[in-house]
Amino acid sequence: xxxxxxxxxxxxxxxxxxxxxxxxxxxxxxxxxxxxxxxxxxxxxxxxxxxxxxxxxxxxxxxxxxxxxxxxxxxxxxxxxxxxxxxxxxxxxxxxxxxxxxxxxxxxxxxxxxxxxxxxxxxxxxxxxxxxxxxxxxxxxxxxxxxxxxxxxxxxxxxxxxxxxxxxxxxxxxxxxxxxxxxxxxxxxxxxxxxxxxxxxxxxxxxxxxxxxxxxxxxxxxxxxxxxxxxxxxxxxxxxxxxxxxxxxxxxxxxxxxxxxxxxxxxxxxxxxxxxxxxxxxxxxxxxxxxxxxxxxxxxxxxxxxxxxxxxxxxxxxxxxxxxxxxxxxxxxxxxxxxxxxxxxxxxxxxxxxxxxxxxxxxxxxxxxxxxxxxxxxxxxxxxxxxxxxxxx
Amino acid sequence: xxxxxxxxxxxxxxxxxxxxxxxxxxxxxxxxxxxxxxxxxxxxxxxxxxxxxxxxxxxxxxxxxxxxxxxxxxxxxxxxxxxxxxxxxxxxxxxxxxxxxxxxxxxxxxxxxxxxxxxxxxxxxxxxxxxxxxxxxxxxxxxxxxxxxxxxxxxxxxxxxxxxxxxxxxxxxxxxxxxxxxxxxxxxxxxxxxxxxxxxxxxxxxxxxxxxxxxxxxxxxxxxxxxxxxxxxxxxxxxxxxxxxxxxxxxxxxxxxxxxxxxxxxxxxxxxxx
Ligand SMILES: Nc1ncnc2c1ncn2[C@@H]1O[C@H](COP(=O)(O)OP(=O)(O)OP(=O)(O)O)[C@@H](O)[C@H]1O
Ligand SMILES: [Mg+2]
Numbered sequence: 001x002x003x004x005x006x007x008x009x010x011x012x013x014x015x016x017x018x019x020x021x022x023x024x025x026x027x028x029x030x031x032x033x034x035x036x037x038x039x040x041x042x043x044x045x046x047x048x049x050x051x052x053x054x055x056x057x058x059x060x061x062x063x064x065x066x067x068x069x070x071x072x073x074x075x076x077x078x079x080x081x082x083x084x085x086x087x088x089x090x091x092x093x094x095x096x097x098x099x100x101x102x103x104x105x106x107x108x109x110x111x112x113x114x115x116x117x118x119x120x121x122x123x124x125x126x127x128x129x130x131x132x133x134x135x136x137x138x139x140x141x142x143x144x145x146x147x148x149x150x151x152x153x154x155x156x157x158x159x160x161x162x163x164x165x166x167x168x169x170x171x172x173x174x175x176x177x178x179x180x181x182x183x184x185x186x187x188x189x190x191x192x193x194x195x196x197x198x199x200x201x202x203x204x205x206x207x208x209x210x211x212x213x214x215x216x217x218x219x220x221x222x223x224x225x226x227x228x229x230x231x232x233x234x235x236x237x238x239x240x241x242x243x244x245x246x247x248x249x250x251x252x253x254x255x256x257x258x259x260x261x262x263x264x265x266x267x268x269x270x271x272x273x274x275x276x277x278x279x280x281x282x283x284x285x286x287x288x289x290x291x292x293x294x295x296x297x298x299x300x301x302x303x304x305x306x307x308x309x310x311x312x313x314x315x316x317x318x319x320x321x322x323x324x325x326x327x328x329x330x331x332x333x334x335x336x337x338x339x340x341x342x343x344x345x346x347x348x349x350x351x352x353x354x355x356x357x358x359x360x361x362x363x364x365x366x367x368x369x370x371x372x373x374x375x376x377x378x379x380x381x382x383x384x385x386x387x388x389x390x391x392x393x
Numbered sequence: 394x395x396x397x398x399x400x401x402x403x404x405x406x407x408x409x410x411x412x413x414x415x416x417x418x419x420x421x422x423x424x425x426x427x428x429x430x431x432x433x434x435x436x437x438x439x440x441x442x443x444x445x446x447x448x449x450x451x452x453x454x455x456x457x458x459x460x461x462x463x464x465x466x467x468x469x470x471x472x473x474x475x476x477x478x479x480x481x482x483x484x485x486x487x488x489x490x491x492x493x494x495x496x497x498x499x500x501x502x503x504x505x506x507x508x509x510x511x512x513x514x515x516x517x518x519x520x521x522x523x524x525x526x527x528x529x530x531x532x533x534x535x536x537x538x539x540x541x542x543x544x545x546x547x548x549x550x551x552x553x554x555x556x557x558x559x560x561x562x563x564x565x566x567x568x569x570x571x572x573x574x575x576x577x578x579x580x581x582x583x584x585x586x587x588x589x590x591x592x593x594x595x596x597x598x599x600x601x602x603x604x605x606x607x608x609x610x611x612x613x614x615x616x617x618x619x620x621x622x623x624x625x626x627x628x629x630x631x632x633x634x635x636x637x638x639x640x641x642x643x644x645x646x647x648x649x650x651x652x653x654x655x656x657x658x659x660x661x662x663x664x665x666x667x
Contacts, residue, residue, distance in 0.1 A: 077562055097565045104566045110559035114581045123577075127568035175567065 018242075019052035020228065026089075028053040028211055029074070029179060034083035036069055036235075043069045045235035046083070056205050056212040058222040061232030062258075067215040068107070070232075071181050074213065075104045088178055098127075103177040107184045109168040111156035117167050118143070118152040124175040142170045145204070162193050169201075173208065182214045186221065198224050219259050223247070231255055252393035256305045263311075263356050264391075265304040269296050276385060279304055284352040288328045291385040296392075303391040308359040310387040313346060316378045327382045332356065334377045339366065346373065348381055356381060417640060424633035431628050441634040451619065451635060457530060458599055458616035465537035466594035470587050472538070473545025473594075478579070480546070481553035493550075499543040508607030511536045515608060528610035536608045537601065541594035548593070552586035585657040592650040596643045 019025045027050035036044040044066045051057045059067045072078040074085060076097035085092040092100060103124070112120050122139040130138070143149050146166040156164060165185065172180055185201065186194045202225060205212050216222050222229045223243040231238045231246065238258075239251040250256035253264055267279035270287055277296060278287035288304060296302060312324075316331065335355075336347035339362075346358045358381060364372060373379060424442070428435025445451055480493055499507060515532050519525060525532055564578045565571070580587075602617040609618065616639065623632050 075562075075566060077565075097562070098568045098570055102566075104563070106559045106563055108557065108559055110557060110563040112560060112564070112578060123564070123569075124567035127564075127573065171563075171567070 019055070020050070025052060027051060028055075028088055029213070030084075030086040031070075031074075032084050032086070034070070034073060034085065035081045036066070036073060036078060037081045042235055044073070044080075047235075047237050049230060049237065049240065051211065051213065053211055054209050055227045056202065056214065056225055058226035058229045059213065059215045059232060060217070060219060060222040060229050062217060065232045066235040067217075067232055068183055071104070071183055071213065071215050074179070075102055075181055076100050101178040102181055103172040103175055103179075104181040105168050105172040105183065105185050107187065109156075109164050109188075111164060111167055111171070113156055116153050116155060117148060117159070120156065120167055121171045121174055124171065128175060138174060142174050146170045161188050162197070165189060165197065169204070173204070173210070176208070177210065179211045179213060182212060184215055184217070187216075187218075194221070201225065223259075231258065233258075249389060250305065250391065253303055253305070253391055256303075256389075256391060260307060261357065262305045262307050265306075265354060267302055267304045269298050269300045269302060272296070272298060277390065279390065281352070281354065284354075286330070286352065288388070289326075289385045290388045290390055292390045294390070294392075296390065300392075304388055305391055306356075306383055306388040308345065308357045309343075311356065311358045311360075311381050311383045313348065313358045313360055313373060313379050313381050315373060316380050324382070324384060327384045328388075329380055329382045330356070331378070331380055334373060334375055334379055337371075337373070337375060344373075346379075348379060350381075420633055421637045421640070423630060424637040426630055426633075429630055431630070441631040444631050445634050448631070450614075451631075454614050454616045454619040455635075457613060461530060461534050461537060461605075461615065462595045462598040465534050465541055465598045466591045468534075469538045469541035469545050469594045470591045473542040473590060474549050474583065474587055476542065476546040477549025477553060481550050496543055496546050496550075499540045500547065504601075504603040507540055508536070508604040511539070511604065512607045528608055529613035532608045532610070533605050533613065533615065536604050537594075537598040540604065541597055544593055544597065545587075545590035548586050548590045549583060552583055556582050585653045589650040589654050592646045596646045600639065600643060 029049075029051040031047060031049040031051075033046050033048055034044055035042070035046045047070070059070060061067050069078060073080050074087075074092075076092065076095060087101060090101075112123070115123070118139055121142060122135050125135045125138060140149070140152075143152055146169060148163060148166055148170070151159060151163060151167075156167065159167065165188065169185070172182075182201075186197055189197060198221060201212075214222075214225060216225075226243060228240065228242050229246055230240045233254060239246055239255050241249075246255060246259055250259065250262070256262040256264060265281060267281050267288070269277055270280050271278035275291050275293055277290050277292050279290060279302060280287045290304065312327075330350045330352075332348040332350040334346050335349050338345045342361065343359045344362055346360070348356050348358055350356060366372075423431065425437050425439065426433075426435055427438035427440065476496060480489070480496065511532075515525060515528060560582065561574050561578050564574045569577055600617055601615075602621055605615050605618060609615065614622070616635070620632055620635060620639075623629060
């Protein structure tokens with residue numbers, strides 16, 4: 001959220017970048033109580049969602065959770081069992097795929113094998129009845145945009161995976177749809193190409209201003225690409241929000257462990273002091289203080305979640321401890337460590353016997369036999385009350 | 394041990410192929426024999442081929458066979474394709490499995506039975522409606538359509554099962570109405586299968602003797618029927634020449650059909666290797 005100081009001193013939300021915060025904005029795509037049954041099996045379970053114009057919205061979830069099914073209902077290939085889909089004010093119920101203002105980029109690309117790259121891309125315009133001269137011109141323009149000019153005459157099977165991906169993208173974009181649906185657009189590419197293509201996708205989306213709905217099972221991809229993410233599980237939305245919201249304020253244990261990794265500890269509330277709650281694990285005396293803006297009764301069961309990178313670790317023997325005032329401190333021993341270059345990951349067992357994962361940046365150079373923190377070192381771990389969250393689900 | 398085994402296998406193979414192809418080779422060889430007496434080699438000549446050209450009944454029979462083969466293959470391809478499409482693409486309906494099984498029944502049905510049942514069918518039809526008044530080219534064509542259609546439908550159905558449904562959806566997504574999808578995407582994808590089906594139907598019709606014999610009438614003698622009836626009057630070298638022509642044309646048809654299928658398989662394999 002962008003907060004700007006206005007002339008009268010009050011802060012104002014910048015709605016152009018976060019339309020979902022603007023109560024007066026009308027959503028571009030409205031998904032209302034959509035349900036999809038395959039026989040007795042519920043693939044999508046009564047979900048509702050608003051997507052705004054110009055968003056790059058990601059549907060994220062594990063395999064089989066119903067992402068593709070939801071996307072196919074937007075495209076018109078599946079009919080919802082109940083509920084309605086409204087795109088740009090028009091109810092899509094009963095409107096066939098060929099009359100919807102959306103285009104889709106398929107998971108397998110689905111390039112027409114008997115047509116050249118040029119013909120593949122121009123197909124949508126041809127069906128729209130665009131005259132040949134304009135068709136050629138627009139196709140050439142988009143070929144230039146995806147940098148495939150010299151491949152125009154080739155057949156799909158004569159292209160590399162990355163080139164096919166770009167042909168599929170160009171073909172789906174040429175009609176300048178109101179909404180572009182992308183089903184795992186980068187899944188078939190290798191890691192390097194995928195990262196590079198993510199930024200190309202974002203650039204194209206920004207340039208054309210088309211609303212994108214991207215399906216992915218790769219959480220990093222969703223975080224990189226999306227303005228907002230809906231995390232799906234078993235046909236339901238678990239949480240909808242910006243990448244930062246979802247990462248920093250996970251709504252449930254599922255989200256906390258699905259997006260990134262988190263230390264999850266089952267605790268009970270022992271004391272409350274304003275927004276500061278003391279929680280502790282059953283049988284463990286040492287309380288942990290967490291700032292939480294919800295209402296919790298003393299004695300309530302909660303889950304404490306702390307991200308590994310939000311925990312500070314240092315040797316207990318260090319003279320000038322840099323542990324911040326007021327932060328939670330626990331003593332423990334390093335049981336495992338993994339050197340990952342940029343970061344190191346430590347598995348630390350606290351004195352009360354809890355396993356905590358900590359990642360910390362490698363600020364000083366490692367040299368053989370000179371690790372700042374090593375196996376079996378006695379360490380102190382600490383984190384601020386603001387770094388942890390309490391989960392009730 | 395291994396060496397021995399492979400020698401044994403190789404001799405088996407040679408024997409097997411010899412058994413298959415020596416008679417055909419002999420037939421072709423004797424069609425170029427100058428001597429009219431079968432086992433006597435009288436030098437190379439093409440006289441039987443020229444004689445063939447001069448005999449009008451051979452021409453009539455050939456022309457009739459070609460006409461029937463062409464018409465029945467074409468009609469069978471159209472109907473077979475539609476049947477294959479229906480079976481593969483019209484979602485689930487009651488008794489789909491039964492229909493799918495039934496379409497391939499004519500493939501395993503003894504031809505004698507197919508011929509007999511078709512003859513009964515035409516006779517019943519004639520009694521009920523007075524049509525067809527006489528059996529001939531028309532009834533043979535219909536008979537050939539019915540059994541060739543089954544072959545085409547099976548080929549198309551297996552082609553479709555292997556093709557990517559997403560291609561048709563992609564076309565629809567880009568604004569193609571269902572009929573357009575059929576002509577722009579489905580038919581071109583099926584074209585090699587349809588070609589193969591047509592060639593198969595054509596050759597099946599061209600060399601069918603049994604079914605044609607059942608449903609033909611006076612004055613309509615197909616090429617295989619003519620060859621068969623002449624053989625019964627004694628082996629004549631001009632029949633060898635005729636048979637040679639038949640073998641060569643059937644071989645070409647089968648070869649082209651196989652080549653088309655192979656090429657499509659390769660292309661598909663390339664696309665599947667993502
Ligand atoms: N046509 C269908 N008939 C029956 N079940 C289906 C059909 N299509 C999808 N399903 C089921 O619905 C569920 C959701 O499928 P969907 O394709 O939406 O998953 P997904 O989230 O896209 O998974 P993935 O990440 O593996 O692509 C799956 O359990 C699947 O088996
Ligand atoms: Mg999917």
